[in-house]
């Protein structure tokens with residue numbers, strides 16, 4: 001592998017000398033680009049000697065012209081270690097004022113950032129927000145470890161040991177990006193249909209299945225839009241749009257649909273909503289209260305009517321005659337695949353971490369044993385990939 005290692009001016013820089021040696025020792029090629037501050041800790045000559053490659057400290061005055069672009073073409077990935085709060089801030093706002101930030105912004109290949117700094121800096125609102133911005137853009141972050149800090153004291157912010165960085169880099173780069181370039185909409189959670197400003201009609205869906213699918217798709221390199229009602233922490237590297245009602249979900253899904261390659265509707269969309277939600281909190285004045293419900297639009301059915309190239313995957317959460325109902329829905333909604341499950345079965349359905357599913361396409365059905373939702377996500381995406389490849393031919 002060919003790595004660019006971007007070194008910024010953190011005291012942990014001494015560990016990066018070892019990191020470069022480790023990569024070189026196992027046969028990788030390494031070029032180092034340093035910020036000005038980094039050169040105050042270690043001279044470029046040291047990195048030149050151990051990498052046996054040129055070291056860049058400035059965009060100007062290099063042996064080759066437009067060296068920053070040529071380097072990004074040369075490498076397989078860039079690792080920024082240590083990444084200071086300053087560099088992370090610049091990367092998140094697209095500032096390219098030095099060689100390191102200029103190379104980083106020109107990267108079209110995997111970019112891995114390894115933050116290292118004092119704990120208070122690492123936990124600051126700015127660094128937290130900047131790192132999450134980078135994650136949503138597909139930048140991979142290797143979390144700092146906990147322990148003795150170079151600035152004194154203990155805490156989170158330590159640059160991991162070089163073996164650990166090598167291990168994590170290998171893991172990140174070995175993940176197959178089989179869905180790279182594909183845009184996938186995933187819906188998750190149960191919709192909340194307002195009754196009045198404080199109450200809603202909901203259902204037991206937790207959003208776990210949809211979030212697991214979004215994560216697995218992002219890990220395969222897809223550009224994921226997660227339209228969710230769930231309070232779960234969303235996975236990294238996905239664009240999250242929080243919604244509440246079926247109508248909001250429908251609006252967002254429709255807005256994203258044309259440019260997408262697939263929609264996986266794992267959300268439990270309410271079939272009915274309150275006809276006219278009260279504008280003020282309903283008082284408990286009477287002994288009975290009648291709510292008039294009207295039918296919600298069937299988002300998936302509508303998508304099935306207008307799809308052109310998009311692959312549509314639906315869920316059929318059933319409590320009886322699971323497969324029959326699911327097959328009927330596959331046809332009625334014009335879907336490519338439906339994931340059927342009996343939500344009353346132990347270890348399946350809402351809120352638990354496992355599921356028992358049958359994947360149904362026009363070609364037939366495949367029943368699986370109880371699995372983690374993360375594993376179910378993988379088998380769904382394996383099928384989706386088959387559809388997308390056929391689609392291309």
Ligand code: C5P
Nearest residue numbers: 265266267269296297298299300314315
């Ligand atoms: O018809 P049923 O609600 O059982 O179908 C379930 C599938 O349809 C799920 O994928 C669900 O997300 C989707 N759905 C929808 N809009 C609705 C109801 C369900 O998109 N109003």
